[in-house]
Amino acid sequence: MxxxxxxxxxxxxxxxxxxxxxxxxxxxxxxxxxxxxxxxxxxxxxxxxxxxxxxxxxxxVGLDFRLSTFNHGCPTLDDLQAEQAEEDARNARRGLPWPRW
Missing domain, CATH: 1.10.260.40 (lambda repressor-like DNA-binding domains)
Known part of the structure; x- marks a missing residue:
């Protein structure tokens, strides 16, 4: 979150x-x-x-609380990985090579 x-x-x-x-x-x-x-x-x-x-x-209830440094709107590693996973899934549906590096 x-x-x-x-x-x-x-x-x-x-x-x-x-x-x-x-x-x-x-x-x-x-x-x-x-x-x-x-x-x-x-x-x-x-x-x-x-x-x-x-x-x-x-x-x-099995959750935890984490603090992180404020990133001034820059994406986090989790954000970038999620974005890449979405792009890879879209490419796979289109039949494009996976992963695209």
Missing amino acids: SQIDLVELGQTIKEARKAAGLTQGQVAVMIGSSRTRVIAFENGYAPDMSINTVIHMLNA
Whole structure:
């Protein structure tokens, strides 16, 4: 994810929680919070939730939190690799040689 807002983060956590087979109550116990707070965060509303609690919630559902240096709009290696993979797939569909270097 390159840029994400609170609603998207909550939705991502909700999807990961469900994929992990966890209930909101189980996550709440794991992070030492209430089910109500987990529900609020999954719905994109938790203005007073600490970053520490968010990180614990991410970890509880199998996700992590990473920081990177600001790249001033330059593509990252992941961006370039994804772009190349898309181009290679398009070329393969057209019958062009793969990979094109």
